[in-house]
Amino acid sequence: MGHGVHAAATMGQLRMATRTLADLGLEPARVLRHLDHITAELDGTIATCVYATWDPHRSRCRVALAGHPPPIVIRSGRAPELLSLPAGVPLGTGGLGGTRFENTFLDLFPGDRLVLYTDGLVETRDDALDDRLGLLLSLLAEPGLSPEAACDRLLTALRHPDAADDVALVIARVRPHPPTIAAGPGKHGEGE
DSSP states (O other): OOOSHHHHHHHHHHHHHHHHHHHTTOOHHHHHHHHHHHHHTSTTOOBOEEEEEEETTTTEEEEEEEBOOOOEEEOTTSOOEEOOOOOOOOBTSTTTTTOOOOOEEEEOOTTOEEEEEOGGGTOOSSSOHHHHHHHHHHHHTOTTOOHHHHHHHHHHHHOOTTOSSOOOEEEEEOOOOOOOOOOOTTSOOTTO
């Protein structure tokens, strides 16, 4: 995306467009198609994006990528897994050669974590990307860290102080969905 005032203004436009599209309840791949068209009309802008929606009633996440690094899933009691998802192309390329954005469904359960990050966390000039991704996975394998502590640990270990690229990192933990209490005999329901 770049740096400076122009990049910040463009990011603000994309953020507002994303919020508007999110309010329409569209599936992730469709949101990315709309954002790609919007971004293509902006002055030479290219950006990567991961767009995900969460359905707590079904414990299901829908995710689509636009040239963005793949998410990582940490399932309770298992090693972190770098997901192999259709990568798509960066926003602003106009679907480059008919490339489509694709939805992927992830079933996530209480205790599972979904890790989203930008390339600034894992790409450097000096290290191979596979080595950096391996380090990211090994750091995420440390048991017992809260999402906040895991973010701090990753940023401390992976972020180079002189890096020009900015970093965004989110670790979302699935919590148990509270049961729905239905009104029945002897219970208060509507109109009581």
